[in-house]
Amino acid sequence: MxxxxxxxxxxxxxxxxxxxxxxxxxxxxxxxxxxxxxxxxxxxxxxxxxxxxxxxxxxxxxxxxxxxxxxxxxxxxxxxxxxxxxxxxxxxxxxxxxxxxxxxxxxxxxxxxxxxxxxxxxxxxxxxxxxxxxxxxxxxxxxxxxxxxxxxxxxxxSENPEATLDRVHAGLAARTDDGLLLGDIIGGYGVAQACRAVMNARGWDEQRTTVAIQGVGTMGGGTAWYLHEAGVPVVALADARGTLYSPTGLDVPALLDLRDEYGEIDRTRVPDDVAQLPREAVLSMEVDVLVPAAISYAITAENVDTVSARVVVEAANTGVLPEAEAALTAREILVIPDFVANAGAAAWAWWLLLGEVGLDPYDSFDRLRLEMFARVNQMMAEWNTVGVPPRTTALGIAAANLKSMAGVHELTIP
CATH class of the missing domain: 3.40.50.10860 (Leucine Dehydrogenase, chain A, domain 1)
Structure with a gap:
């Protein structure tokens, strides 16, 4: 080695x-x-x-x-x-x-x-x-x-690499009651919980809180699926071909079923009552929550003024450039940073490796929901009480945790 x-x-x-x-x-x-x-x-x-x-x-x-x-x-x-x-x-x-x-x-x-x-x-x-x-x-x-x-x-x-590998393989093969592979959707589930935590902290009625999502791949599709399941109206979904929009909410499961191997929705089978708009239209939707879940650097200094959402939840890595985030924060449009919102898959993989979650997907969902709500609630509380931007609070959490691990030099994996 x-x-x-x-x-x-x-x-x-x-x-x-x-x-x-x-x-x-x-x-x-x-x-x-x-x-x-x-x-x-x-x-x-x-x-x-x-x-x-x-x-x-x-x-x-x-x-x-x-x-x-x-x-x-x-x-x-x-x-x-x-x-x-x-x-x-x-x-x-x-x-x-x-x-x-x-x-x-x-x-x-x-x-x-x-x-x-x-x-x-x-x-x-x-x-x-x-x-x-x-x-x-x-x-x-x-x-x-x-x-x-x-x-x-x-x-x-690990002390027993073969047993650990078997446990990892079993965890990656675990499926939800819907037949979905847990490893494929746990990241999107986490983003959905970050969105719901924001709604909860702001006292918004989930069934009246509109969401637009850029991206229908693993992360964007999973986010849309679990928000839809919770009764949250996802009014816009965008892929490489454009934005699909319905003001009362899209039939998310039906649209996700129309994806091809590259994560693009077959436009020939989209219902007539769904508007087909340009790809960039998703970023300027007048919604409560915007979720960039496709490409990095989606929101820039050049297009940030078109953003109308009340909160941006960063599902894509570096979905919002720093200067754009500063401009949004100045307009009191909060950005929940990527390293919190999209951490579900990484966190779950390590919980699985360390034997902290088992093969029941709903145990993993429960833990991730609690962990995500705790961090988002702390960020929202700091903003609501003293006006500290969410990223600043989250970085403080990271610094404290890193400091607490400073004396740990060996990792025990069962």
């Missing part, structure tokens, strides 16, 4: 574990930046390990045309903050590949990238699905490079 002792490091070469980092996990240089070039296709890939806790970092692997080192670094920083906010005993990382996932050569690119990053995947980087890469594809690649499963770096530290 390759370890930190024989992997080249950035900076001065000293390991930057949690005990050596600043209190705020955002206020530091990444532990490691790596760039990879694919000789077959010319694709470029990146890995940024922002922080290590107990020698581990977690974060997904994405593939999209135009992916950059800057983007991956931002996402790694967000993962580091996310794990700290939820008190997870692991640092943050992210991988990215500048390539079209729809290209027939994409699987080969993914496999060669993982081979190049194998030392990190073997010992330190716990990864999972992200934009353009499904969990199924990642696990297939891990099998081919003889690493078993994408949680390998953590599983191999």
């Amino acid at each position: 390759t370890t930190l002792d024989n992997i080249p490091r950035a900076g001065n070469g000293h390991e930057k574990d949690a005990r050596h980092t600043p209190a705020n996990p955002i206020d530091q240089e990444p532990y490691q930046r790596l760039t990879w070039h694919d000789e077959v296709t010319g694709a470029t890939g990146y890995l940024v390990v922002h922080t290590l806790v107990c020698g581990l970092a977690t974060g997904g692997l994405r593939m999209r045309p135009g992916c950059t080192m800057h983007e991956v670094e931002d996402l790694a920083r967000g993962m580091a903050t996310k794990t700290a906010t939820f008190g997870l005993p692991v640092g943050g990382a992210k991988g990215g590949i500048d390539f079209d996932p729809k290209d027939e050569r994409a699987f080969g690119v993914l496999e060669r990238y993982c081979m190049a990053m194998r030392p990190w995947l073997d010992a330190h980087w716990v990864t999972a699905e992200d934009l353009g890469v499904t969990q199924h594809l990642i696990d297939e690649v891990f099998e081919r490079v003889d690493l078993g499963q994408s949680f390998h770096a953590a599983i191999q530290r």
Whole structure:
């Protein structure tokens, strides 16, 4: 196994574990930046390990045309903050590949990238699905490079790796009563609970609170599904082809059933009473809650003035750029940051690894709902009483949790 002792490091070469980092996990240089070039296709890939806790970092692997080192670094920083906010005993990382996932050569690119990053995947980087890469594809690649499963770096530290792997496989295969894979929808469920926590804190009637969601993939689709199930009217859904809108609320399950393999809704089968609008229309909808759940950097300084929602819940990583968030906050439009709202999948994966949740999906739902409500309630209380923006409060939670883990150097995985 390759370890930190024989992997080249950035900076001065000293390991930057949690005990050596600043209190705020955002206020530091990444532990490691790596760039990879694919000789077959010319694709470029990146890995940024922002922080290590107990020698581990977690974060997904994405593939999209135009992916950059800057983007991956931002996402790694967000993962580091996310794990700290939820008190997870692991640092943050992210991988990215500048390539079209729809290209027939994409699987080969993914496999060669993982081979190049194998030392990190073997010992330190716990990864999972992200934009353009499904969990199924990642696990297939891990099998081919003889690493078993994408949680390998953590599983191999277990006292009984085979039993831990069996538990992880069983957890990833767990299904809800609706037949949905828990691992596919737990992230969206968490975002839905973040939305509901905001509604609860503001005293809004859920059945009269309108929501617009940009994105109908794993995160956006799951968010829409669970808000609809709770009776919250989702009035707009947007994918790459445009925005679907109904002022009284969309039939979310029916529309999600029309998605193709790329997460786009078949427009030929959309009901006539659903308006088909331009893709960017979703951001300017006059709704109570806007959920950017598709691409990073969706709300920018250029389009922030068109946002009419009363609250933005960031389901996509870095869905709102900092200058846009400042402008929204000045208008008293609150932004619930990504490292809280979309942390459900990461938190659940580590609860599963640590044996803190079992195979009953509803136990995982209960824990995530309680954890999400607790953090959102704290953010909303700070805003309501002293006007502290939600991000500032959430960063304070992350800093306190990271400080409490400063003396933990070993991770026990049952």
